[in-house]
Amino acid sequence: MKRQLVLRLCLTVLLWSVAAAAQSPFAPEVKGPLSQRVVAYQIDAKYDPPTHTVTATETLTYHNLTGQALDTFPFHLYLNAFQPKSTWIHEAHRDGNFRTSSLATWKPEDYGANDVTSFEVVGMGDLTKQMKFVSPDDSNPDDKTVFQVKLPRPVAPGQDVVFKIKFKATFPEVIARTGYKRTFLLAGQWFPKVGVWWHGQWNCHQFHAMTEFFADFGTFDVKVTLPKDYVIGATGVQVSEQDNGNGTKTVGFHAEDVHDFAWTADPNFKVINDTFDGSVGQVRIRLLSYASHERQWQPYITCVKDSMKRFDEWYGPYPYAQITVVDPPHGAGEAGGMEYPTFITGDSGWYIPKGVHLIDLVTEHEFGHQYWYGMVATNEFENAWMDEGINSYTEVKVIDSFYGANASILNWMGAQLGEREYQRFAYLSDPDIDPLYRHSYQDMSMGDYGSISYGKTATMLISLEKIVGEQTMRNAMHTYFMRYRFTHPTQEDFMKTVNEVAGQDLSWYWNQALFGTQVLDYEVLRADSNPVNWFDPNLKEKKGETEYETQVILHRKGDFIFPVEAVVKFDNGDTTYERWDGKDRWVRYVYRKKAQVDSVQIDPDYQVTLDSDYLNNSRTTESHHGAVHKIAVYWMFLTQFLAQMLSWLA
């Protein structure tokens, strides 16, 4: 009997362990906690598809780890951004549009809201009437994306406070990473979220059109009740599913050491499962897509696995048990290309030509955010370059490793485009408007924000490789990730890490690239050879015998100072490498040899992507017409084709 009891007990423990392992939010070899858990959210939500609303009860336990008593708490209500007088709409309308959405006119389906119907603090009573909307960034009285509550008594350091919040979330037709499209729903930024105590004060910005989010790490236990036929995916791992017997089901999710929670649902989702064997164990890949996108399923899975492999090898392990990848339906482009912890959305379609690497571009970028945002949780309101930009840099490195640097975005119909060029052009569209250091939500416009946050950062870090070396840069990124994962690092933390790993003070570089708006442009101003005995009336020039004096002048056209490498080639095959510190406005190199200069080229490998003009980086003494002829032939064809099309009307 006793033996039987022990056996039964062992079996129970084993089953419980297996179940617990299956539901663990971490990869097998990872044990939590990984972060300083400030918040613990428990949310019971009910989704009503016809009205695109969620009614929910949220219990938030806040651990006061600030070291001081707190009596005021600010909360984000992001969905209130989708109202005509909000700061978000004002900014998006001011700049013409938001991503793919035109906001020239207001439509009823653009409306979204977070209505808090009850706000209670355990032990302090109902404080609903104490809620007060604040606009710390622009004093807009009509913006309702942040509210704060003053408690009757402060929460002492080290103590917990429990908030019980009842709210209703109304989703807009999909925009800015959240909302519905037909039966599809992407529920992002859908619940009241507390601000972050950072550097001795609350950091709780209003929702801005340009920038994204910032939140504390913690745990999430979320239950969503929705129609039984819906397929749901979310941050973390699914831990329960219950049939409610009334045509609905309740699905439970659990996540640890994350700072946000998003979910998606659609009865038309198809689920594709796969796994990735990482350095800390197996990770489940769960792709939610559509039958009409079937031919894209494999590219998605391949891209996620390859990206995970590169990140694991280069930067550090992915510690979670699962990554959920959402392929939004057609018409829901605004839901695409977004990141939430352990949950990303991609972008695809029924048909994408082979050689157009759209899926890789978006999926890799969003996966990269699991590192640069998800784990290294920087302040996206203020330092967007630290998530979008650093992520764009690693995107270049990873995608280049898939397809090669010259064709990593496009290799189609005889044309190629590399990712680094794409980022460079993004940067050069607005190179001297805003410094990276400026708070991102204060950038001049959305176009400028994109140009600087994404393009300039990637371009600046690629160029930095020229100074410190590619491997050193990779080591620096690895160190930065391992050191600052599950924290909220600052710009100074990043610079300090790179300086340290590179073993040099790079302030001169940060001052220009990060704090300044200087533009880099070096050119070959002159390259010519003249006979040394030019004055000799009997001089007959003969190759290999006549001595020439060659002059090469390099010129710093821009105001960005950067060390320059130049290759000087002579017509006898000699090659000379020059290195100039680039500080003066120009430098002259003089050579005397029995050969004439053939070509001079600055940065022959096109590594200094900050350079704003590639055409003037080289000079040849002989003219080369290959490219000119090609452009002439293509241009001519297009003109002829247009002409014959037009003549069809004659």
Next chain:
Amino acid sequence: MADDQKGVVAGGFSLLWRRQGVLWWVFAVNLLCGALGAGPAAIRTAHALSHSLAGQKLSDGFDLGMFIELLRLPNVDLWRYSTTSYVFAFLFFLFMILVTGGILESYRQDRRLNTGDFFAASGAFFWRFVRLMLLSIIPFAIVGMIYQALSKAADHIGDRAIADQVGIFLGWGAMLIFLLLALWVRLWFDIAEVRAVARNERGMWRNLWKAWRITWHDSRHLFRIYFCISLVAWVTLVVGLVIWAHLPPTSLPLSFVLLELIVFAQLMTRLWQLASATTWYQRHAEVVLVETVIYTTPHPVEIDETTPPPASDLPPAGPGPELPPAGA
């Protein structure tokens, strides 16, 4: 009917072949317009790239990044030169309006006109064809509006469907309908042009109305002819571009020849349509009086167009009378 249709298509091609000089001239002018349209951009590119190694990225492949660099840099700014291309494309359009009269007269007579005769015929019909072209804006605009409506409906339905394909296929369907309707309008106006030349018609409204009746009456037959020839144009375009995309990036001469062949095929199919329309008109639509001489017979004899005589009763298609010398 199918044999008859094949006969007209083949007859049209045969006529095109016999009068191939016209095609070569049209192609030569198109080539010239292309060269002049591309000239300023090529000169600008040469200025920027001839002494720069950056051009290697374009000559060894086609690095879109380097091409964007040429468009982007203010000191090069290739976009600016697209205006020249538009101007020369428009000039070619005007040229085609001008010479269509000569082309159709050459086809009608099925003989090589000397330069003077050719341009005399061209000049004689120029303003009439300008009027026709202006009138064609109305049906083309209507077709455009139909396309807009269909496209909007396709978007509306597609937006509500789960699968992307619904919207995409409906959109393609709308585009196909647009192309077919536009082709029908082109056919109608081509018949009007052929008829205007054959009958030296001066009243374009009346001519258009009669051409409508002719085209409508034998719509299926005529449309098949035009559709078959258009299909050749579309297929050669697609096949040509696919081959071009697979050419080695450094084989520029081959690329040039292929791209020119594509343009040539487009122009050829267009003239093939005109030749076929002429052939069909001469065989089926009306008895064309041989004394129709453009400059000397202002009032050709009207005949009933609604009941064309059987083909066997028609006079044999052959060369018409000699045109008087230019300026006569």
